[in-house]
Amino acid sequence: MTASLTRESSKGFVPGIRLSDREETAGRLLASSARKSYDPVVEVDWEAPVPDDKFGMTPEWSTLYGTALWDELTDEQRIELTKHEAASVSSTGLWFEILLMQMLLRDVYDRNKHSRHVQFALTEVADECRHSVMFARAGERLNMPGYGPPRYIHHLGRLWGHFFKGANAYAAVMAAEEILDMMQRDFMRDERVQPVTRAVSKIHVLEEARHIRFAREEVGRRLNGASRLRLAIERINTAVVVYFVVKSMIHPDVYANAGLDTERALAEARNNTYHHDRVRKSGAKLMTFLDTVGLIGGPSKFLFKKVHLL
Template identity: 85%
Template sequence: MTASLTRPQDVADTATTRGFVPKVALSDREDTARRLLASVARKSYDPMIEVDWEAPIPDDKYGMTPEWSTLYGTALWDEMTEEQRIELTKHEAASVSSVGLWFEILLMQMLLRDVYNRNKHSRHVQFALTEVADECRHSVMFARAGERLGMPGYGPAPYIHRLGRLWGGFFRGANAYASVMAAEEILDMMQRDFMRDERVQPVTRTVSKIHVLEEARHIRFAREEVTRRLTGASNLRLQFERINTAVTVYFVVKSMIREEVYANAGLDRDRAVAEAKANTHYHDRVRKSGAKLMTFLDSVGLVGGPSKILYKKVHLL
């Protein structure tokens, strides 16, 4: 990008002599975009072709890896029949997918706003637009998967859905990329298990595989943008970025499994909610799987102060 195209929001890209300096290596923005675009050319997926949407839904397959169920390891889980466990995991998988769909839409809005005033000839913008195309396909894929499993369209709670509209309209730069990256990594850490688990429904496994493989590029893109835009950040700005990212992560994790899944699976909702909230097995699994994400957030200065309280509430710390 030439000097004539540099804008105030790009100053932090090279400001390494003042303010915060992340403890991670950083590649040139255009070089990263070129490599990612080359990766897209080598391997991308069309879910409408790659997923067999007409295949039967086996009665003996879980909706997702059972160890990821919020009730796995509880007394209630031990009391449930195998059919009840399978039904519950189908609802939980549909809830996870619907939240992924909701956040993909927010991500597309953020990316389009971010590149609106940038040089469209740059590889950076071209990869961002490519990512929007990927996310469009992923959104349709998540919607189709929930429909194929015959599940309700859960999505986040209504008040979180409304907050998403505000988030989509006001947040910019590092805080937006950090929030999106964190949300994508949370989904990614679950789906890596889903796609390898032969006990899981074929449609869930294929959808998870496509999302994990294509999101690896998106996460790389977002991580570098977060690092680049926080370089040189003042302490005041870091505090803002920390709390904004933590709030987003908190709401995404809290939204993953809607409480309605328990009643819809034929369980006592109040008991199921209580046991899920106290389920140390699930909490430990989230903490262990999210360790890589939290290490990165800490390395770029996004873990500290009040943000730690929110991460602990959703068991990432």
């Protein structure tokens, strides 16, 4: 990545600015999209039975796995809990996909629409539209409530959607998508998990691989040569978004809706070192990348530690 990889104008490429690497990457990603994209409305068997003996998600990803409370639960209770947790993860994913689409559309608004870069961004928006519908239908199929983030985070997301753009938006989006990706890679391979969860996870993981590649390269380009002040702003924005996304993954209501003592469940989840270690190990690749591009440092470390990514 070189300093020549910078911005475009709505009238075409800025004179003297070479953007071939950006265009080459976008061209490859467009070709990949043409070869392998999915329509979940037809690819997922939405009429398939929901087996009583299958977990909603990989049980080892449950916030209570490894606790005394988990050991006390019957198999039926564990299955019910993981269904609610899976629905909460999907609801948070849906919420963030909508924010992502807003960011991408704002980012390409003033760019050359004939560029491969813009065309892939629009292709990604189309993917995310399908993913949002897919997450909604998955929760509906499992007959779960529509969770989503707490109300205050929902409103903060609205503000973030209006004011943040560029490298900070791409970094935050990439980090949030990778957190969901690291969970769903386990879901899609686990035969103990509900077929609908596995199918949805597989589609999301395969298509998000392109989106994550796109975002990673944009972060590298846009941070190249950034000032210390700008890096500090990018760091805190990325860490704040990741913090709120991770905190929103499991809504507190899942425990009551699964028939558990909410106060005890929240306390055990909060102190569950097994789950904390799993998050930290699974997020190691993401943290390495963020550190490499200068997005870990100062107050951001505190926020990453609060959600057990460091």
